[in-house]
Amino acid sequence: MERLEKRSEKLTARIAEQDKFLNDIQSSAFTLANYYFVFQGVILTIVCNGAQNLKPSNRWFLLTLSLLAVLVNSFALIQIGIKYIDAKALKEIFFSKLYAVDNKIRELGLTLEEGIPCDEKDKDKNKNITLEEGIPSDEKDKKSKQLKIDINNIKHEHYLYLAIYIIIFLGFAAVVLVGCWTFLGNQNE
DSSP: OHHHHHHHHHHHHHHHHHHHHHHHHHHHHHHHHHHHHHHHHHHHHHHHHTOTTOOGGGHHHHHHHHHHHHHHHHHHHHHHHHHHHHHHHHHHHHHHHHHHHHHHHHHHHHHHHTTOOOOHHHHHHHHTOOTTTTSOHHHHHHHHHHHHHHHHHHHHHHHHHHHHHHHHHHHHHHHHHHHHHHHHHHHOO
8 A cells, every 4th residue: 555655756756847847848949939929020120121232132031041040940939849749648547557556545545444354364465455456457458448548549639739720820920931022023123
């Protein structure tokens, strides 16, 4: 019983660590995206205000600068998104293990509270109990497969969200790139 409680505490600590890691990843993604939007906003402001020193031939420079910013930021955001999804899946695994440990603790607690007689051998057996004891191997395999399916479903859902976010991000980038090309091209013609 004590081993299970220690295991529960360790899993709770790991979940807290994962929460902190997820928050850090999320903060870095938002910071990166904000810097990107500010950078592109500055470029669009320069283009739209029609600075006197800019000529239509300068649109290649601004277009290249914007395109490089798009590429670097989109690859960085994809990497951050993949890390986030993996960390989220790991957190779900920890939650599922914690749930199993807590269920086992409750089972043992009920057994002891109900006053079910147990001799010295049973007491020794309960000291070294693990999550797998008393569970048929077929049931373990089913639970393991179900957990993998659940985690894969969660990952697929989050990859879909990441893809939608990247599409929106690239849509904004396309607007900026077209703006750089069009506004400077029409400025002095």
